[in-house]
Amino acid sequence: MTERKTMGLVAFWRKYERTCIQMGTILILCIPLIQPLGLPIPIGKHTRAFYNIVDSWGPETKLLCNFNIGVGAKGETTPSAIASFIHLFGNNVKIYIVGFEVDGVNVILEPEVLKYANPEDYGYVYGEDWCVLGYIPGGAVAMQTFATDIGFAVQYDKYGNKIEDLPMMQGVNGIDDFDYIMDVGADWIAKVITYWSDPYDKPYIIMGAAMGISKDLEPFFKTGQLTEYIAGIRHGAEYEQLIKRPGLASASIDCLTLGHSWVLILVVLSNIGLFMKGRGGGK
Amino acid sequence: MMKSLRDPTYSIMILAVTAILFIADFFVPFPALSYFVKQLGNWAIIFAAFAMAYGLLRVITRNVTKVMKPGGMNIYSIWILVIMLATFVTGVLGGSDSIIYKWIYQNIYSSLGATLMSFSFLYTVSAAVRVLRIKSTHTIVFSISCILCMLADIPSIGLVSPIFVPIQEWILGVASRGVYVAMYMSIALGMVLMGLRTMTGLERGWIGIREEDQ
Numbered sequence: 001m002t003e004r005k006t007m008g009l010v011a012f013w014r015k016y017e018r019t020c021i022q023m024g025t026i027l028i029l030c031i032p033l034i035q036p037l038g039l040p041i042p043i044g045k046h047t048r049a050f051y052n053i054v055d056s057w058g059p060e061t062k063l064l065c066n067f068n069i070g071v072g073a074k075g076e077t078t079p080s081a082i083a084s085f086i087h088l089f090g091n092n093v094k095i096y097i098v099g100f101e102v103d104g105v106n107v108i109l110e111p112e113v114l115k116y117a118n119p120e121d122y123g124y125v126y127g128e129d130w131c132v133l134g135y136i137p138g139g140a141v142a143m144q145t146f147a148t149d150i151g152f153a154v155q156y157d158k159y160g161n162k163i164e165d166l167p168m169m170q171g172v173n174g175i176d177d178f179d180y181i182m183d184v185g186a187d188w189i190a191k192v193i194t195y196w197s198d199p200y201d202k203p204y205i206i207m208g209a210a211m212g213i214s215k216d217l218e219p220f221f222k223t224g225q226l227t228e229y230i231a232g233i234r235h236g237a238e239y240e241q242l243i244k245r246p247g248l249a250s251a252s253i254d255c256l257t258l259g260h261s262w263v264l265i266l267v268v269l270s271n272i273g274l275f276m277k278g279r280g281g282g283k
Numbered sequence: 284m285m286k287s288l289r290d291p292t293y294s295i296m297i298l299a300v301t302a303i304l305f306i307a308d309f310f311v312p313f314p315a316l317s318y319f320v321k322q323l324g325n326w327a328i329i330f331a332a333f334a335m336a337y338g339l340l341r342v343i344t345r346n347v348t349k350v351m352k353p354g355g356m357n358i359y360s361i362w363i364l365v366i367m368l369a370t371f372v373t374g375v376l377g378g379s380d381s382i383i384y385k386w387i388y389q390n391i392y393s394s395l396g397a398t399l400m401s402f403s404f405l406y407t408v409s410a411a412v413r414v415l416r417i418k419s420t421h422t423i424v425f426s427i428s429c430i431l432c433m434l435a436d437i438p439s440i441g442l443v444s445p446i447f448v449p450i451q452e453w454i455l456g457v458a459s460r461g462v463y464v465a466m467y468m469s470i471a472l473g474m475v476l477m478g479l480r481t482m483t484g485l486e487r488g489w490i491g492i493r494e495e496d497q
Contacts, residue, residue, distance in 0.1 A: 017409070018409045021408055021409045021412060022405040022406075022408065022409060025404070025405055025408050026405070039438070039439045040439060040442060041438040041439055041441070042439075042441035042442060044441075044448070070396070071392060071393045071396035071397060072396045072397065072399065072400040073400065074393070074396075074397065075397050075400070075401075106379050107385075107388050107389065107392075107393060108393075111385075111389060137328055137331060137332060138324070138327065138328035138331060139331075141324040141327050141328060142324070142328060144324065145321055145324050145325075148317070148321075149321065152321055152325075211436075215455055216463070218455050218456055218460065218463070219460055219463045219464055219467065222456060222460060234436070234438045237438065253438050256437075256438055257437055257438050257439050259404075259408075260433060260436055260437045261437060262408070263408055263411055263412075263433065264430065264433055264434065264437075266408070266411075266412045267411065267412055267415045267426070267430060267433075268430075270412050270413075270415070270416055271415070271416060271417050271426070274416050274417070274418070275417075
């Protein structure tokens, strides 16, 4: 009877394995939504180094922010972006925002980032302390043109103002006139390094890369082409802790912890089951 | 006798000359050349915009053809046409800052994009369980490396034990770094080779000539 019951369970599992795994995943991820766990997280070295770099900037720093978040990855990248912008505004850094993908600057910047990190709350004046140069179509060609002649690449900012009329654009004609390059969303890392940071020898940091491509950033980091980066919800939560402004990332950490732990438990159980099946001689 | 304008030779010549100009501009600091290359870049951006308009037309014609086919209405084609035209018309008439356009983008497109990415996690979990089964020597190394890296990715793991993060850094920064660098170099060399083949006319797939037709 017990053997029949076990065979029934095994047959059920074999038939509905994927469904059971996915249902279990959904249930596990619902737990922190119902009851937040408040799990602590230690601060990693990348986040701390990134924080120290941004903290060293001041009102004389000109930062070019390449804002290329896609709608698919915005859930993972916008919390880091919000925390970074809060930190930047707190240090009175001059910020020039530009985008080469249509989603980032046009759709995500205002409702998803600036809504939570409002520059006006920090006394920022548009055109003097921050500006949005808008979306520039053309991909790599547009980036090359932007690097040497900003006025040639874009004539009007996102809000219809002439670029040359913005006070903070006086004397800023190309990549050479910026102090740092910051990339939000790391999909364009190869292009930024090829056309901007390497030719002009500008420090390049990434804020808010998706965790899935953070492993691709390590080779660039090891060679020094990428000065520092923060990637994923986890680094975003660590960054929020450092600036003492817990937000979306900190609220998501419980889900991240349980999700990862669940996958590991499944992998271990799966291998135990496989091992026992092998010892049983395939019965 | 002048060849027909549809002869691929002209397309290849235009591509080769343009490519040589861009490459020369990268290495030779000549102001007149830089200005001309920048103008060419602007033309490329305009052509890309035109290509988008052409793509829009193609999507419309293909889906209208599907809808007009006898044997039942294709609901998906109808939906594509409806939502595409709604977004296009509101964008053209009201601009990207119009309320309706923003509503479509933020409440439909943005939400659906995030939902699709979230779905991928469910399939990633079930795929990970299958892929990380230890069945041979290679899979032992593969699975153990993945498990150690996943352990380090758990945010609170540093409080349990501090050894996992350095192990992950070693795996990513030392053990797999060589593979990554080799992969990127191979991709770069492949791109250079493909570029040279395209410039010299050996590669003609981009103008619709298949290799078997050459």
